[in-house]
Amino acid sequence: MHPAELESAECAGKKAIDKAMKISGISKNSYYTVVTGQGKSLIPSADETISDGVCLARGIYELMPSVHTILDLGIQKSLAVKCSGGYPNKIISNDKCASGAGSFLQVVSDVLEIPVERMGEISLKSTEAVEINSTCAVFAESEIISLLHTGKKLEDILGGVYQSLAMRLYSLLLRVGIDRELALVGGIAKDKGLGQAIEAQIGHKILVPEQALFVGSLGAAIIGQEKVGA
Amino acid sequence: MITAGIDIGSLSANVVVLSDAGIVASHTIRTGADSVGAAWRVMREAIELADSEAEGLSLEDVDYIVATGYGRVIVPFSNSTVTEIACHARGNNWVFPEVRTILDMGGQDCKAIRCDGNGKVITFEMNDKCAAGTGRYLERAASTLGIKLREFGELALQTEEGAAIISSMCTVYAQRDILLLRQQGVHRNDILAGACKAIVERIFPMLSRIGIQEAFVVSGGVANNIGVIRCLEEKVGMEAQKHSDPQIIGALGAALFARDKMKNTNHE
Numbered sequence: 472m473h474p475a476e477l478e479s480a481e482c483a484g485k486k487a488i489d490k491a492m493k494i495s496g497i498s499k500n501s502y503y504t505v506v507t508g509q510g511k512s513l514i515p516s517a518d519e520t521i522s523d524g525v526c527l528a529r530g531i532y533e534l535m536p537s538v539h540t541i542l543d544l545g546i547q548k549s550l551a552v553k554c555s556g557g558y559p560n561k562i563i564s565n566d567k568c569a570s571g572a573g574s575f576l577q578v579v580s581d582v583l584e585i586p587v588e589r590m591g592e593i594s595l596k597s598t599e600a601v602e603i604n605s606t607c608a609v610f611a612e613s614e615i616i617s618l619l620h621t622g623k624k625l626e627d628i629l630g631g632v633y634q635s636l637a638m639r640l641y642s643l644l645l646r647v648g649i650d651r652e653l654a655l656v657g658g659i660a661k662d663k664g665l666g667q668a669i670e671a672q673i674g675h676k677i678l679v680p681e682q683a684l685f686v687g688s689l690g691a692a693i694i695g696q697e698k699v700g701a
Numbered sequence: 702m703i704t705a706g707i708d709i710g711s712l713s714a715n716v717v718v719l720s721d722a723g724i725v726a727s728h729t730i731r732t733g734a735d736s737v738g739a740a741w742r743v744m745r746e747a748i749e750l751a752d753s754e755a756e757g758l759s760l761e762d763v764d765y766i767v768a769t770g771y772g773r774v775i776v777p778f779s780n781s782t783v784t785e786i787a788c789h790a791r792g793n794n795w796v797f798p799e800v801r802t803i804l805d806m807g808g809q810d811c812k813a814i815r816c817d818g819n820g821k822v823i824t825f826e827m828n829d830k831c832a833a834g835t836g837r838y839l840e841r842a843a844s845t846l847g848i849k850l851r852e853f854g855e856l857a858l859q860t861e862e863g864a865a866i867i868s869s870m871c872t873v874y875a876q877r878d879i880l881l882l883r884q885q886g887v888h889r890n891d892i893l894a895g896a897c898k899a900i901v902e903r904i905f906p907m908l909s910r911i912g913i914q915e916a917f918v919v920s921g922g923v924a925n926n927i928g929v930i931r932c933l934e935e936k937v938g939m940e941a942q943k944h945s946d947p948q949i950i951g952a953l954g955a956a957l958f959a960r961d962k963m964k965n966t967n968h969e
């Protein structure tokens with residue numbers, strides 16, 4: 472894994488591959504690269520580019536074959552995939568609006584000056600989650616400032632933040648259909664606050680694979696392997 | 702007869718003091734976190750301004766006060782409240798009697814209003830859910846590029862290679878787009894022009910839905926941005942008229958409604 476934000480996607484991609492190769496001890500000229508994710512079109516050196524939904528479906532089938540619904544939460548995109556046998560049946564994504572993606576948490580983190588990684592944990596202490604009325608992340612920011620002014624507790628504000636994000640993710644999930652075996656993947660999947668808020672919305676437990684961040688890239692690698700017939 | 706209108710918006714608080722002869726004084730301040738305090742302050746300062754125009758005027762001399770805007774219910778000293786939609790239609794109609802289509806672009810919302818020749822609302826569309834298409838969007842763009850809001854419009858008109866394309870509609874994502882464009886060496890003014898274009902693209906469908914008729918008038922704080930106005934005019938294909946101080950139109954409408962109330966009471 473390598474963060475793609477601060478440098479060009481191509482540069483970040485190369486570094487991640489080089490590092491992975493070094494760790495695995497594979498020589499550099501023997502690989503076939505399949506690229507997926509939001510920046511896939513930015514890697515011209517790739518052998519192939521495949522859409523996120525297809526790679527996620529394949530990846531999750533390898534890790535958790537019983538899963539039929541995937542929710543992939545990235546910083547700038549959320550994706551709901553209905554799948555079976557390693558193939559997607561229905562894919563719905565939101566990359567237009569920050570209110571339904573990880574960016575929403577990032578905006579809250581900036582205004583509260585608390586790292587995103589700590590927010591979930593704090594939200595779990597909430598006893599009386601405050602309802603956040605604004606959908607828009609920019610408006611929610613001002614709403615949170617005034618909630619702080621009125622003396623609301625940090626954990627209750629964060630409880631409300633996770634609740635509102637979970638509600639929007641739930642409606643994305645409803646559009647593909649929710650199965651009992653639902654996996655949460657992506658960069659923010661391991662956030663306990665988010666996991667619990669989503670569970671509260673859908674009314675049952677969700678699964679989070681150990682390699683939550685790599686489900687898409689694992690799927691891409693498997694597809695690549697099939698291509699070269701290895 | 703002296704009446705006043707007070708418009709407590711998300712970003713600005715405005716007052717118009719009206720006599721039978723017309724506007725005696727108008728005043729605008731930032732609302733800030735304490736909107737009740739802002740309501741008192743903007744009214745007190747407006748009365749002071751009115752006092753220098755008409756000797757010996759105090760708050761007690763104001764016969765009726767109508768409050769409007771997002772924070773209208775918190776104004777402690779108002780006699781009644783009227784919605785901002787009605788006030789914008791009324792205020793713009795008083796300044797431009799021929800107006801039929803109004804676009805009021807505020808700090809945190811945007812309204813497209815169709816009204817009749819008496820300034821009565823026929824239909825309207827409003828966005829207060831999404832920051833794209835409101836003053837907030839421009840504020841974010843300005844702060845990302847390190848310029849003042851009041852310079853925005855003029856700079857946006859001085860492009861180097863034409864308006865840059867800001868591909869994301871969402872304000873949060875657009876901020877990232879703007880940083881990326883800057884990193885790619887795109888001229889600041891071209892990005893500002895791109896932001897003006899983007900906000901117009903976001904707003905235009907609202908105008909289409911209410912149906913655009915002559916005359917077209919714009920109000921609200923964003924109307925001070927000449928870059929946005931030029932883009933709007935191009936998109937709509939009509940001249941956009943505006944009052945020299947477009948932020949006071951809501952308060953003006955409220956003051957006019959206050960005057961109606963007084964006239965009606967006097968008749969009874």
